[in-house]
Amino acid sequence: MVENQIVLLSAVAATFIVAGFVKGVTGMGLPTVAMGALGALISPLTAAGLLIVPSFVTNVWQLLAGPRTGAVLKRLWPMMLAILVGTIAGSSLLTEGNTAVTTAALGAALVAYACHTLFARQLRVPAHMEPWLSPTVGLVTGVVTGGTGVFVIPAVPYLQALGLEKDDLIQSLGLSFTVSTIALAAGLALRGAYEQGNLWLSALALVPALIGMWIGQLARNRISPPAFRRWFLVALLILGTEMLLRPIL
Template identity: 25%
Template sequence: MELLYGGLPFWGFALACVVTLVSGFVKGAVGFAMPLIMISAFSSFMPPDLALAALILSVLTTNVHQSLRFGLSAAWASAVKYWRVIVMTCLGIVVSAPFVVVLPQQLLFVLLAIPVMGFALMQLSGWKPLIPHRYRNPTEYGLGLVGGLYGGISGIWGPPVIVYLLAIGTEKSEMVRVLGVVFMIGAVVLTGAHLGSGVLNTETLPFSAFLVIPAAAGMWLGFQLQDRLDAERFRFWTLIVLMVIALNLLRRAVFG
């Protein structure tokens, strides 16, 4: 049972399950934010390496479900269309994962939070930037790499990709599917990288595996809400979640 609890007291294990359920619900509703919610909450009552290990399998399995929810052919079409983002995200994760215990995460949190918050505020104010088609390919390369570099050390690689998809006006169902594909492939790479780094090991794997159960339950509940949101409400709530993510990253940078 000690392995199942991740070495936590029962109250810590129960709280981890509740956090995972809530993060699954948010992911089911808007398509992202699970690792951000989990790592932020977990870090307040468990060691950072255990917090990262705990979220990995939940993130992996829920992203497999999200990417395949609309069918294998649709997922493959999204992977082909956005292959630049996917390749660069994976590259960034592989490069940065070994430095998870070395780099100052506070600085990275600030560098990620400021542009994400700025974009969300501009979008909520009514300003909608357009990325010309001729600049989309290099933008995908750049944002994919940036997201991957952050993801390897924090488990969070979504915000740059989400910002890009919103900026090009991606339709709701396609956006959720694309995020699922990008996150799924990134999660596979993250899992492999941290099996190699030692973060995910025989002591942390059982705990991480158990949390898949509340993650799946929360995601199913979130899907029920997502299906009822029209495009504008979906966009609005996506931006609100981005704002919360940015504010939380700043909090972590300042207070640790």
């Protein structure tokens, strides 16, 4: 029993080091990698609980590191509000305890994200569509986040399609991920699925995540981020496909 716990804790630590490394190299991917890898070891609900503190700290850091936090908040607040509402509503899927459904949903989210990023053409959102499209995308992102613990679909492709400057895009992603993390924690807590013990484990997971980020930032100048990102997405596609098909195999 003790040996099994040691193995599991070691796997969790290794997962967050790898997830932090990916974020350090590419600027994103920590929640996606963590949920994908941990979802193959433990229930998606438990994995989502472990994700809260590392995701919150690293994404607040990303949000506040840029120069135009106020402008980003002013532009995207309808989307953020919709993410909050959608995530809290959608979190019932994670808390119902049907691991076959949540695992398959998580796999589908990973496959959708990997396929879009690998193969889809870059889109552009016309300015006149943004007022109604932002909250719509936010609501869908929230439901996906609440059901799977993955924050990226369709928020990341949408934010990339807005044509934001590089710094604004990085801050916007940090804002979206921060709000998603807070909303996911609130949804789990409101349904009695977020225990105090999980909070401490999540806080401990921050250490390997930050170590991984630091290593990734050091490695960023020595490897090709586009090539790394491509192979990372291929691995994510394989993992997501396995999780999607697992309940029917």
